[in-house]
Amino acid sequence: MSELKDQIDLQKLPRHIAVIMDGNGRWAKAxxxxxxxxxxxxxxxVREITEAAAELGVEYLTLYAxxxxxWSRPKLEVNALMHLLIQTVRNELKTLNDNSIRLNAIxxxxxxxxxxxxxxxxxxxxxKTNNRMTLNLALNYSSRWEILNAVKKMASDxxxxxxxxxxxxxxxxxxxxxxxxxxxxxxxxxTSGEQxxxxxxxxxxxxxxxxxxxxxxxxxxxxxxxKAILDYQxxxxxxxxxxxxx
Ligand code: IPE
Ligand code: IPE
Ligand code: MG
Numbered sequence: 001m002s003e004l005k006d007q008i009d010l011q012k013l014p015r016h017i018a019v020i021m022d023g024n025g026r027w028a029k030a031x032x033x034x035x036x037x038x039x040x041x042x043x044x045x046v047r048e049i050t051e052a053a054a055e056l057g058v059e060y061l062t063l064y065a066x067x068x069x070x071w072s073r074p075k076l077e078v079n080a081l082m083h084l085l086i087q088t089v090r091n092e093l094k095t096l097n098d099n100s101i102r103l104n105a106i107x108x109x110x111x112x113x114x115x116x117x118x119x120x121x122x123x124x125x126x127x128k129t130n131n132r133m134t135l136n137l138a139l140n141y142s143s144r145w146e147i148l149n150a151v152k153k154m155a156s157d158x159x160x161x162x163x164x165x166x167x168x169x170x171x172x173x174x175x176x177x178x179x180x181x182x183x184x185x186x187x188x189x190x191t192s193g194e195q196x197x198x199x200x201x202x203x204x205x206x207x208x209x210x211x212x213x214x215x216x217x218x219x220x221x222x223x224x225x226x227k228a229i230l231d232y233q234x235x236x237x238x239x240x241x242x243x244x245x246x
Contacts (some may be wrong), residue, residue: 004226008056012233014186017053018201018208021045023192023216030216036080041218043088047095052222054099054127054133056229060182061135064200067109068142082116085139089123096123100132105143106178108149136182143202150176179204187232189225191217209235 019041028038043072046063053061066081089103096103098119103123110117120139153176174180184204190196193214197205211228213220236243 003221004230005056005076008229009233010057010228012227013057013233015058016062016183016185016187017058017229018188018205019063019183019219020063020188020190020194021220022190022194024218026192026202027216027218035077038216038218039077039081039084043084043172045220046088048094048222049099049220049225050133051099052225054101057146058246060185061133061134061181062106062138062182062185062201063136064141064198066107066139066141067199068140068145069199071140075124082113084132085116086119086242089119093123093126096127100130101127102130102132102134103127104134104136105139105144105145107125107137107139108145109154111140128191131187134152134182137177138200141178144199145175147203162231176204184208186212186237187228189213189228191215191220194206207237207239 024038024042026037026038027041028035031037050061065085070081071078078152095101103126105120105124109120112120120137150173154168154173158165161171179201184206185201185208186203188208188210192211193212195212202219209232211231213224213228215224236246238246
């Protein structure tokens, strides 16, 4: 039994943890291997962290797997990532179902290669009745795209008289985002030492606790994840109030 895991206060567990899985390429380079080797090893971390989150009782785990900006990478790498996604969804389907984990995806999914889209949709369909945890993959995701898309849909609904501009409040706006129905992440983790958001969940992380670690994603294991949660639990979330008011 892991000692770190035992220190976690299950009453104060984040319901939603978002992760920017970063550092696969640098990890591969450090091992004298091509970048794709890093991505393949990153899948092992995805498996571990998904398992750790589900075991603890986290309800939503959102992993940044591919950003809209990532299309600018060399074609070989992009193709390898899309192929890896197909393989991973197929290989993990049984484990997801055995553990009652529901697969979901956010992003501009229709722009994914046909095969990738198809396998992803099959995975989502085949796990839709699972209710222990939702594994949410951000794929071809960009927060500015998401926000603009919401605005466009709202404008169109207003034009068609199904939305009253006066009714637009935070919860109405959220219902137009791809994360509709999912609570905001209490904790955002980014690996690899970079301290930026890279167009991820801009609206949703308004009050998230940010946790950065130098560990590259393929080295990120359960204990690293527990450490992030313990760090989160040591913080005072004031939401604008004073310490005394809490
Ligand atoms: C994260 O690792 C995975 C994806 C963005 C798909 P990177 O591939 O960004 O690795 P680094 O940042 O180049 O080391
Ligand atoms: C962010 O990582 C996107 C994903 C983890 C999928 P990047 O490596 O693409 O981000 P930048 O380029 O360092 O901002
Ligand atoms: Mg990176």
